[in-house]
Amino acid sequence: xxxxxxxxxxxxxxxxxxxxxxxxxxxxxxxxxxxxxxxxxxxxxxxxxxxxxxxxxxxxxxxxxxxxxxxxxxxxxxxxxxxxxxxxxxxxxxxxxxxxxxxxxxxxxxxxxxxxxxxxxxxxxxxxxxxxxxxxxxxxxxxxxxxxxxxxxxxxxxxxxxxxxxxxxxxxxxxxxxxxxxxxxxxxxxxxxxxxxxxxxxxxxxxxxxxxxxxxxxxxxxxxxxxxxxxxxxxxxxxxxxxxxxxxxxxxxxxxxxxxxxxxx
Amino acid sequence: xxxxxxxxxxxxxxxxxxxxxxxxxxxxxxxxxxxxxxxxxxxxxxxxxxxxxxxxxxxxxxxxxxxxxxxxxxxxxxxxxxxxxxxxxxxxxxxxxxxxxxxxxxxxxxxxxxxxxxxxxxxxxxxxxxxxxxxxxxxxxxxxxxxxxxxxxxxxxxxxxxxxxxxxxxxxxxxxxxxxxxxxxxxxxxxxxxxxxxxxxxxxxxxxxxxxxxxxxxxxxxxxxxxxxxxxxxxxxxxxxxxxxxxxxxxxxxxxxxxxxxxxxxxxxxxxxxxxxxxxxxxxxxxxxxxxxxxxxxxxxxxxxxxxxx
Numbered sequence: 001x002x003x004x005x006x007x008x009x010x011x012x013x014x015x016x017x018x019x020x021x022x023x024x025x026x027x028x029x030x031x032x033x034x035x036x037x038x039x040x041x042x043x044x045x046x047x048x049x050x051x052x053x054x055x056x057x058x059x060x061x062x063x064x065x066x067x068x069x070x071x072x073x074x075x076x077x078x079x080x081x082x083x084x085x086x087x088x089x090x091x092x093x094x095x096x097x098x099x100x101x102x103x104x105x106x107x108x109x110x111x112x113x114x115x116x117x118x119x120x121x122x123x124x125x126x127x128x129x130x131x132x133x134x135x136x137x138x139x140x141x142x143x144x145x146x147x148x149x150x151x152x153x154x155x156x157x158x159x160x161x162x163x164x165x166x167x168x169x170x171x172x173x174x175x176x177x178x179x180x181x182x183x184x185x186x187x188x189x190x191x192x193x194x195x196x197x198x199x200x201x202x203x204x205x206x207x208x209x210x211x212x213x214x215x216x217x218x219x220x221x222x223x224x225x226x227x228x229x230x231x232x233x234x235x236x237x238x239x240x241x242x243x244x245x246x247x248x249x250x251x252x253x254x255x256x257x258x259x260x261x262x263x264x265x
Numbered sequence: 266x267x268x269x270x271x272x273x274x275x276x277x278x279x280x281x282x283x284x285x286x287x288x289x290x291x292x293x294x295x296x297x298x299x300x301x302x303x304x305x306x307x308x309x310x311x312x313x314x315x316x317x318x319x320x321x322x323x324x325x326x327x328x329x330x331x332x333x334x335x336x337x338x339x340x341x342x343x344x345x346x347x348x349x350x351x352x353x354x355x356x357x358x359x360x361x362x363x364x365x366x367x368x369x370x371x372x373x374x375x376x377x378x379x380x381x382x383x384x385x386x387x388x389x390x391x392x393x394x395x396x397x398x399x400x401x402x403x404x405x406x407x408x409x410x411x412x413x414x415x416x417x418x419x420x421x422x423x424x425x426x427x428x429x430x431x432x433x434x435x436x437x438x439x440x441x442x443x444x445x446x447x448x449x450x451x452x453x454x455x456x457x458x459x460x461x462x463x464x465x466x467x468x469x470x471x472x473x474x475x476x477x478x479x480x481x482x483x484x485x486x487x488x489x490x491x492x493x494x495x496x497x498x499x500x501x502x503x504x505x506x507x508x509x510x511x512x513x514x515x516x517x518x519x520x521x522x523x524x525x526x527x528x529x530x531x532x533x534x535x536x537x538x539x540x541x542x543x544x545x546x547x548x549x550x551x552x553x554x555x556x557x558x559x560x561x562x563x564x565x566x567x568x569x570x571x572x573x574x575x
Contacts, residue, residue: 015346016375024372028361035360035396103352106322107373108345260325 018113025109025117030124039087040125047079048132054198055141062141067200069145070225072137074197076130076157077220081191083126084164085171085184088118092172093180096259111256119165126161145228153228160220160241166248167216173255191217216244272299275420275451276321281330282475283316290316292475293330298420298453303446305466305483306455313475314455315353318422321453322350335419346375349418351426355405359398363389363408366397367415374416386441387411388434402429410438414445421445423454427461439464463487493530497537498522499544508536522546 033040051072061067095101104114137143145153171183192198194208195217201209212218219240226233276298283291291313298304298321306314319325320332323339337344357366364380371377384390387407392400400408406429413421423442427435442465446452456462462469462483469486471479479486492512499505502523506514510533513526527533530549537544 015343016373021372024369028358028365028369031365032358032360099353099356100358102319102324103350103356105324106319106345106348106350107370108342108348109373110342260319 016108018110021109022113022117022120025114026120026124029117029121033087033121033125040128043079043083043087043125043129044132046082047075047129048136050078050198051075051133051136052140056136065142065144068137068141068143069228070200072133072141072143073153073157073224073228074200074221075133075137077160077195077217077224078192078197079129079133080126080157080161081164081197081217081220082188083129084122084161084168085188087125087168088122088165089168089171089184090177090180092118092169093175093177096173097177102260111253115169115252115256118169119162122165122168123158123161130157146230149228149230152230153224156227157220157224160223163216163241163244163248164220166245166252169252170248170255173252173259191215194218196221214240216240219244272301274298275300275335277331277333278317278320279331279333281317281320281327281332283313283320283325284328289475291320291327294472294475294477295330296470296477296480298451300419300451301449302468303442303452303454303466305462305469306453306472307457307459307462307469308455308472309457312472314472315424316475317472318350318424318453318455321422322348347416347419348422349413349416349420350422351409351413351424353424355402355409357397357400357405357408360396362394362396363400364393366408367393367412370412371415374418376417378415378417383411383415388437403431403434406430407434407438410441414441414450418450420451421453423452425455425457427456427458435461488528493527493549495525495527495530495533495547495549496522497525497544497547499542501542501544504540504542505537505544508533508540510536 055068055071055075056062061071167187168184171180171187175183194212195215196204196212197217201212201218204212213236219237222237223233223241226237274297276296278294278296281291281294282289294313294317296317306317308314316325320327321334321339323334323341323345326340332339334344335347339345339348357363361369363384367380367383371380380393381390384393387410389404389408389411392404392408397405397408406427410423410426413423426442427438430438439461442452442454452465454461454465466483469479469481469483470477471486497505498521505523506525510527510529511525512528515524516522525533534547534549537547
């Protein structure tokens with residue numbers, strides 16, 4: 001048998017702009033989410049309810065501009081944390097168990113574009129999730145912030161959501177959906193308590209405060225508060241955010257590349 | 266077999282094995298996919314066909330050996346730019362509309378077939394506004410196969426494309442696959458239906474238990490498959506088995522009987538009678554395609570093997 005050994009290379013083929021592909025995926029994910037909007041509604045309701053039940057009745061906090069602002073910021077960070085973990089982490093874990101996700105991997109789609117689109121779509125949902133908290137905080141508590149502080153705080157909140165998103169990607173690709181639900185709840189409440197989102201770190205015993213300084217939620221909270229107060233953040237907070245981003249980012253890319261979908265035996 | 270100088274190797278599988286834990290799904294498989302052919306991949310469920318396709322799609326990595334697609338590793342997205350395939354189990358995102366799914370998949374390719382043209386060809390023009398969760402199995406199947414062609418790919422991998430389709434829909438799909446083949450698309454189609462492979466393929470690869478056991482033209486495989494089963498009792502089994510024209514022999518379950526797969530039964534009976542060997546209880550029947558295929562993929566039967574007890 002003779003056969004030609006010529007091999008064609010695909011690299012001379014025209015390629016698709018990654019930006020166009022990214023937009024197509026963001027759109028598809030958002031459309032999918034919005035057609036079953038209960039996930040988004042849940043993400044919006046829980047932090048707002050926490051504010052109404054725990055902060056608003058406690059007038060010592062609610063009537064103090066500094067405490068009230070910190071409480072609203074903490075719950076906004078919690079909203080972003082919960083939305084990231086559930087909307088991204090859980091949906092990744094679930095979609096890995098369906099054959100559609102492996103199919104997308106057979107398309108000429110790079111992991112960067114796919115993960116980027118998932119991060120962006122989740123950020124849009126997270127944005128929706130903080131609106132009720134911020135509105136309720138402004139209407140029912142003494143929380144106050146300057147225009148500059150609001151813009152800065154908002155921008156920093158967006159940046160500090162990146163480690164949460166990357167952690168969610170890691171959980172989504174490391175665990176099956178049933179395990180992911182449990183892990184997400186542990187991480188979410190662990191981060192929320194230890195990170196000072198439910199109780200301010202000023203009330204922490206020394207040992208808990210020490211642990212808290214390694215928690216991504218604490219970094220996010222402190223950094224957003226500094227931004228909203230337009231003060232310089234402490235160095236360890238910045239290092240913390242950066243470290244979580246780098247480590248979780250590297251782990252996320254590694255887990256995505258390693259992942260081959262679920263296979264039952 | 267001689268390939269023309271215009272045929273190029275689109276994909277190259279070289280001594281590939283793939284394990285899942287202790288299970289060996291592919292065992293030292295080597296295979297070239299050349300442009301301009303329809304390659305039919307035949308094998309029972311669980312034989313390793315889908316695993317082989319998943320390696321070509323870059324969804325999985327081989328445990329050992331190399332897989333090349335368009336001259337590169339298929340795990341690199343750039344090398345999948347001219348590859349089309351179907352989602353497994355025809356899973357489409359439930360909440361997206363059919364038109365949205367077609368557009369999403371099409372967005373990955375530099376050139377695309379317009380949605381209207383694709384949906385006309387594969388017969389789902391009336392479903393474009395429906396959400397995928399509301400479709401029947403057959404409708405999903407047609408759309409899943411159409412997705413493989415939306416990016417005008419050079420190589421298309423179809424995993425069980427017509428499972429669950431009625432006869433009309435199946436023939437319609439076959440016609441579409443042949444049209445794309447005529448337009449220059451290379452197609453790999455897996456099936457556990459011989460009929461489907463016969464209808465489509467020019468080259469047939471039979472996979473069983475992770476190994477390629479046949480890789481030949483359809484005509485050659487067909488001639489192996491269109492054979493007869495001769496059974497007889499004989500005290501001289503060794504010499505009977507040495508007669509010409511026997512493709513395969515095995516002792517029958519019924520004890521003392523020899524079951525022979527014969528390419529030309531008339532000629533064999535003539536030779537058997539003139540040989541003067543003792544035999545009794547001769548029966549001749551045509552083997553079904555299914556039966557011979559099963560024999561090919563059944564390692565308990567012995568192909569031209571020694572040591573058969575009569």
